[in-house]
Amino acid sequence: MLIRVDDVYKHYMRQQAEIEVLRGIHMEIAAGEMVAIVGPSGAGKSTLLHLLGGLDRPSSGTIYYDNWALHQFRDEELADFRNRHIGFVFQFHHLLPEFSALENAMMPALIQQRAVHEARRDAQQLLGEVGLGDRLHHRPGELSGGEQQRVAVVRALVNAPDVVLADEPTGNLDQAMGQSLQQLLRRLNEELGHTFIIVTHDREFAAQMDRAISLVDGKASAV
Numbered sequence: 001m002l003i004r005v006d007d008v009y010k011h012y013m014r015q016q017a018e019i020e021v022l023r024g025i026h027m028e029i030a031a032g033e034m035v036a037i038v039g040p041s042g043a044g045k046s047t048l049l050h051l052l053g054g055l056d057r058p059s060s061g062t063i064y065y066d067n068w069a070l071h072q073f074r075d076e077e078l079a080d081f082r083n084r085h086i087g088f089v090f091q092f093h094h095l096l097p098e099f100s101a102l103e104n105a106m107m108p109a110l111i112q113q114r115a116v117h118e119a120r121r122d123a124q125q126l127l128g129e130v131g132l133g134d135r136l137h138h139r140p141g142e143l144s145g146g147e148q149q150r151v152a153v154v155r156a157l158v159n160a161p162d163v164v165l166a167d168e169p170t171g172n173l174d175q176a177m178g179q180s181l182q183q184l185l186r187r188l189n190e191e192l193g194h195t196f197i198i199v200t201h202d203r204e205f206a207a208q209m210d211r212a213i214s215l216v217d218g219k220a221s222a223v
């Protein structure tokens with residue numbers, strides 16, 4: 001699925017003053033690409049990722065997924081679109097503490113009202129692929145940070161989304177765990193062919209991807 005961002009602006013109101021965070025973003029991302037979004041703190045990287053994921057709406061401009069313009073969807077349609085086509089991985093993985101790794105990973109499939117046995121099969125297979133085949137019934141509190149982050153990656157992939165959006169997925173991991181997660185994301189991109197858009201401060205990680213887009217002063221440019 002081709003993603004096209006056309007002249008997107010985003011401003012926030014703060015203490016009655018308008019701050020313009022994104023000022024006319026243009027970009028295109030092809031199916032299967034793995035793209036880094038880099039830029040200084042406060043540049044609007046997370047803001048852009050939220051807009052791409054339909055978690056928030058631009059102040060003006062349009063985001064297209066193939067021929068669908070996100071702004072044409074009503075809120076509930078957007079939520080459904082998100083659940084079908086987009087997987088999210090955040091820095092703090094937001095796993096549900098009362099549920100096992102397997103149950104957490106199945107959650108988006110159950111929300112999509114897929115059959116429980118299918119959800120379980122897909123989540124279990126992906127957990128095996130990320131090396132957690134023997135951790136299925138552990139709760140998040142019984143897993144290491146890197147293991148929790150891998151569960152969050154599986155949860156993002158379980159509905160076979162077209163696009164995976166990740167916001168600093170390695171941000172709270174130590175170096176070794178961060179690197180192993182980077183390699184895992186790269187391998188999943190190559191093997192499964194999902195499009196990955198990843199906000200990262202890590203230059204080495206950005207350099208491993210197909211390309212990087214830099215956000216500075218509210219505008220995007222190729223690195």
Ligand SMILES: Nc1ncnc2c1ncn2[C@@H]1O[C@H](COP(=O)(O)OP(=O)(O)OP(=O)(O)O)[C@@H](O)[C@H]1O
Binds near residue numbers: 014040041
């Ligand atoms: N909901 C909001 N209301 C008001 N201002 C906001 C809101 N969300 C973000 N901002 C502001 O927009 C700017 C961009 O924030 P954003 O989180 O997108 O930056 P970032 O590039 O992801 O930064 P970092 O690398 O530090 O995470 C910041 O100045 C931030 O304070």
